[in-house]
Amino acid sequence: MGGLTSQFVISALAVVTGGGVIQGIVFILRRRSDLANVDANTEKVRVEADRVRSEIAADLASQLADEATRQASRNLALEKRIDELQAQAATDRSRYETRIAAEIAGATTLILEVAALRNELGVARRQITILENRLNAAHGGTN
Amino acid sequence: MVHAYRPEPVFGVRDNLRTAWDVQPFSFTFSLVTVPVGLLAVLLGDRVSRAFSEIGEGVVSRFLGVLFLVGGSLALAGIVRRTSVFEALGLSALSAGAALYGTGVILGLGMSGMVAGPGYLAISVALARRVQILLALAEESGRDAEQIWVA
Numbered sequence: 381m382g383g384l385t386s387q388f389v390i391s392a393l394a395v396v397t398g399g400g401v402i403q404g405i406v407f408i409l410r411r412r413s414d415l416a417n418v419d420a421n422t423e424k425v426r427v428e429a430d431r432v433r434s435e436i437a438a439d440l441a442s443q444l445a446d447e448a449t450r451q452a453s454r455n456l457a458l459e460k461r462i463d464e465l466q467a468q469a470a471t472d473r474s475r476y477e478t479r480i481a482a483e484i485a486g487a488t489t490l491i492l493e494v495a496a497l498r499n500e501l502g503v504a505r506r507q508i509t510i511l512e513n514r515l516n517a518a519h520g521g522t523n
Numbered sequence: 524m525v526h527a528y529r530p531e532p533v534f535g536v537r538d539n540l541r542t543a544w545d546v547q548p549f550s551f552t553f554s555l556v557t558v559p560v561g562l563l564a565v566l567l568g569d570r571v572s573r574a575f576s577e578i579g580e581g582v583v584s585r586f587l588g589v590l591f592l593v594g595g596s597l598a599l600a601g602i603v604r605r606t607s608v609f610e611a612l613g614l615s616a617l618s619a620g621a622a623l624y625g626t627g628v629i630l631g632l633g634m635s636g637m638v639a640g641p642g643y644l645a646i647s648v649a650l651a652r653r654v655q656i657l658l659a660l661a662e663e664s665g666r667d668a669e670q671i672w673v674a
Contacts, residue, residue, distance in 0.1 A: 414661035415607040
């Protein structure tokens with residue numbers, strides 16, 4: 381586009397734009413009270429949102445504190461129960477160990493007694509054999 | 524006339540800046556940038572842009588600078604202070620300025636301006652849409668004061 385044409389077009393556009401801006405300013409200024417109302421509403425909503433946000437934060441903090449207290453109490457109860465169970469387990473273990481030791485001791489005594497009886501039985505069997513031999517020898521002598 | 528209820532301001536400038544950056548990053552950044560750019564355009568005229576140098580239109584360039592400077596300042600104030608009137612006025616001026624600049628770039632640079640020109644026209648449309656939304660909310664708010672309309 382030629383220089384003069386461009387100059388004319390941009391000047392004409394500037395004039396039109398200037399007129400449009402002035403009309404726009406008048407139009408906007410006529411609606412300034414409504415626009416102020418929108419601002420006031422926006423501010424009210426912001427204030428309300430801020431209040432709700434604060435309330436939610438406080439509520440959340442309170443709930444968290446309650447939950448923390450509840451958890452601490454529960455942990456304490458659990459620790460106490462664990463201690464009780466550990467003590468019970470230690471007592472049971474000690475009792476069973478004593479009982480097992482007594483059973484082992486009893487069994488050992490029985491084994492020794494059985495061994496002694498076997499020895500006595502062996503001795504008795506040998507004596508019977510000797511006596512049988514003597515008896516046979518005596519019978520043989522009389523025959 | 525609607526008597527607007529104004530609650531006590533509980534949010535400071537820092538809160539508003541943060542909200543502006545979080546909620547309207549594009550408008551906030553664009554307004555921030557256009558203030559010094561507009562000032563340069565006012566001071567330097569068509570020397571601030573090669574497109575406008577090619578066209579040779581210092582007056583339009585300065586007018587564009589005024590739109591950017593005033594529009595950017597008003598929009599920035601409106602966004603940060605959460606005042607829709609300032610925001611709508613500022614964004615209107617910025618939208619007009621962006622449209623003017625986009626057209627100027629296409630006219631002045633031809634095919635070389637086919638990235639920046641349509642880009643600025645798109646920015647102009649986006650800013651105009653924001654103004655339209657604000658005005659629609661204001662209209663709804665004026666029609667039904669019991670309802671809550673949020674920008």
